[in-house]
Amino acid sequence: MNGTEWLPPDIRAAATERTLRAGQALFRAGQRTSGFYEIVSGRVRLVRVDRSGREAVLHSAGPGETTAEASLFSSTYHCDAIASTVARVRLYPKGPILAELERNPDAARAFMARLARQVMDLRSGLERRNIHSARDRVRHFLALGVGADGLTVVVPGTLKDLAADLGLTHEALYRTLARMAADGEIKRLKGRIGLMPPI
Amino acid sequence: MNGTEWLPPDIRAAATERTLRAGQALFRAGQRTSGFYEIVSGRVRLVRVDRSGREAVLHSAGPGETTAEASLFSSTYHCDAIASTVARVRLYPKGPILAELERNPDAARAFMARLARQVMDLRSGLERRNIHSARDRVRHFLALGVGADGLTVVVPGTLKDLAADLGLTHEALYRTLARMAADGEIKRLKGRIGLMPPI
DNA sequence: CGAGTGATTGACTTAGATCAATGACCGTGG
DNA sequence: CCACGGTCATTGATCTAAGTCAATCACTCG
Numbered sequence: 001m002n003g004t005e006w007l008p009p010d011i012r013a014a015a016t017e018r019t020l021r022a023g024q025a026l027f028r029a030g031q032r033t034s035g036f037y038e039i040v041s042g043r044v045r046l047v048r049v050d051r052s053g054r055e056a057v058l059h060s061a062g063p064g065e066t067t068a069e070a071s072l073f074s075s076t077y078h079c080d081a082i083a084s085t086v087a088r089v090r091l092y093p094k095g096p097i098l099a100e101l102e103r104n105p106d107a108a109r110a111f112m113a114r115l116a117r118q119v120m121d122l123r124s125g126l127e128r129r130n131i132h133s134a135r136d137r138v139r140h141f142l143a144l145g146v147g148a149d150g151l152t153v154v155v156p157g158t159l160k161d162l163a164a165d166l167g168l169t170h171e172a173l174y175r176t177l178a179r180m181a182a183d184g185e186i187k188r189l190k191g192r193i194g195l196m197p198p199i
Numbered sequence: 200m201n202g203t204e205w206l207p208p209d210i211r212a213a214a215t216e217r218t219l220r221a222g223q224a225l226f227r228a229g230q231r232t233s234g235f236y237e238i239v240s241g242r243v244r245l246v247r248v249d250r251s252g253r254e255a256v257l258h259s260a261g262p263g264e265t266t267a268e269a270s271l272f273s274s275t276y277h278c279d280a281i282a283s284t285v286a287r288v289r290l291y292p293k294g295p296i297l298a299e300l301e302r303n304p305d306a307a308r309a310f311m312a313r314l315a316r317q318v319m320d321l322r323s324g325l326e327r328r329n330i331h332s333a334r335d336r337v338r339h340f341l342a343l344g345v346g347a348d349g350l351t352v353v354v355p356g357t358l359k360d361l362a363a364d365l366g367l368t369h370e371a372l373y374r375t376l377a378r379m380a381a382d383g384e385i386k387r388l389k390g391r392i393g394l395m396p397p398i
Numbered sequence: 399c400g401a402g403t404g405a406t407t408g409a410c411t412t413a414g415a416t417c418a419a420t421g422a423c424c425g426t427g428g
Numbered sequence: 429c430c431a432c433g434g435t436c437a438t439t440g441a442t443c444t445a446a447g448t449c450a451a452t453c454a455c456t457c458g
Contacts, residue, residue, distance in 0.1 A: 048342060048343060056338070056339045056342035056343055057326050058319070058322060058323045058326060058343070059319075059322040059323065059326060060326070069315050069318065070312075070315035070316055070318065070319045072311075072312075072315065073308070073311065073312035073315055073316075098308075101307070101308075101311070102304045102307075102308075105301045108300070108301075108307050108311070109272070109300075109301075111311060112271075112272065112300070112307070112310060112311055112314065113269075113271075113272035115311065115314035115315060115317075115318060116268050116269035116271065116272055116314060117269055117272075118314075118318050119268065119269065119314060119317050119318055119321065120257070120258070120268075120269045122318065122321035122322060122324075122325060123257060123258040123321060124257045124258065125321075125325050126321060126324050126325055126328070127256050127257060127258055127259070129325070129328040129366055130363075130366060132414095132415075132445085133445080134445075134446070139255070140255045140256075143247060143254075143255035144247060144255055144257070158403090158404065158405090159404075159405070160403090160404065160405085164329075167328055167329060168446080168447095169446075169447060169448080170404085170405080170406095171406085171407085171446085171447080171448085172445085172446055172447075174405065174406055174407080175406090175407080175446090176446095178406080178407085331413085331446095331447075332413080333413075333414070357435090357436065357437090358436075358437070359435090359436065359437085367414080367415095368414075368415060368416080369436085369437080369438095370414085370415080370416085370438085370439085371413085371414055371415075373437065373438055373439080374414090374438090374439080377438080377439085
């Protein structure tokens with residue numbers, strides 16, 4: 001879902017890489033946009049800083065994720081991008097990308113499909129955050145994550161990562177899973193969670 | 200930001216409206232996709248139902264919002280759309296829309312820009328939900344919402360709506376705003392919130 | 399073999415949810 | 429014109445789920 005496989009090879013080749021020190025700015029608000037970025041390693045955050053110096057994080061992207069796609073459609077950046085750690089990023093230059101999207105309907109369609117999918121995923125994430133109970137939040141995740149078998153859900157990465165995704169502390173997630181397992185609602189498997197039919 | 204102004208007039212004209220009773224399905228998972236919808240009035244939710252009958256809400260859209268955009272790029276729906284209230288919806292038929300996007304680069308670009316912008320907004324929403332303290336969540340909202348003057352933030356709709364947006368109960372929001380005002384961090388204005396420079 | 403990280407569980411605290419009541423402000427229909 | 433029902437805004441009291449701090453075990457990787 002992440003990554004840039006959807007880009008035609010020639011465009012991908014046109015990308016350039018760059019390394020940032022922790023705290024270094026990738027771009028600043030007001031600067032002319034040069035394209036969007038894929039994070040190769042490390043983390044980069046998009047922040048908006050108010051007059052009083054407080055910063056509000058808009059997005060934080062890690063390896064394999066892309067950031068600042070919207071910059072393709074505006075002439076200047078509207079926020080700062082700062083490396084949170086040492087980071088390696090890959091710039092996909094605006095001009096060639098836009099030209100390709102204009103010329104090649106397949107690329108355009110792929111890009112739109114990708115964006116549409118992202119919108120959906122983000123919406124379900126947001127919807128999930130509206131759920132207050134930890135247990136129901138886990139249930140929501142499980143319901144959306146069931147594989148084709150309808151019986152197991154693969155846990156992407158570590159449980160800690162999942163906890164962050166769900167907006168819970170890892171302790172809260174461990175406890176919730178433990179209780180759900182004790183109640184026979186789920187079964188803990190290696191890297192997966194098994195769903196038990198209710199009664 | 201919401202709405203469908205970006206669509207060329209001829210396409211907008213091709214849309215058809217339809218009224219749903221509360222609880223009535225707009226479409227079901229597995230059905231062939233016919234296009235995406237704009238909600239004219241009422242609310243429609245996208246839900247995925249697991250074998251055990253529990254439903255997980257993916258998204259809930261109100262007046263002026265669009266839903267199921269991703270269906271443009273897949274042949275069948277992957278979730279159900281159910282009217283939560285009596286609702287009037289407007290269908291933008293897939294075929295003509297896709298054809299237009301293919302033929303007209305400007306429309307395509309507008310569509311992509313719109314999606315990209317949505318992705319950004321949703322990301323900041325998600326980022327905000329990662330903030331635990333109600334006060335910091337409000338600060339995040341304020342920091343992102345400052346108008347050009349850099350001094351006031353317009354509150355879209357009622358405070359209740361805002362509370363839902365922020366993932367707080369309305370009581371919690373009222374209290375937080377009251378405390379922030381008492382501390383001189385903000386000033387309550389009619390339909391807006393004034394920011395006070397720190398000290 | 400340590401050092402680092404994930405997984406897990408316990409004890410304690412707190413912020414925010416929940417329940418409840420009140421006043422202000424509509425619009426509207428008799 | 430005003431009484432009524434509805435919603436928003438606001439504040440108080442109480443409760444609880446989840447956050448925070450802390451300790452332990454298992455594991456993997458140079």
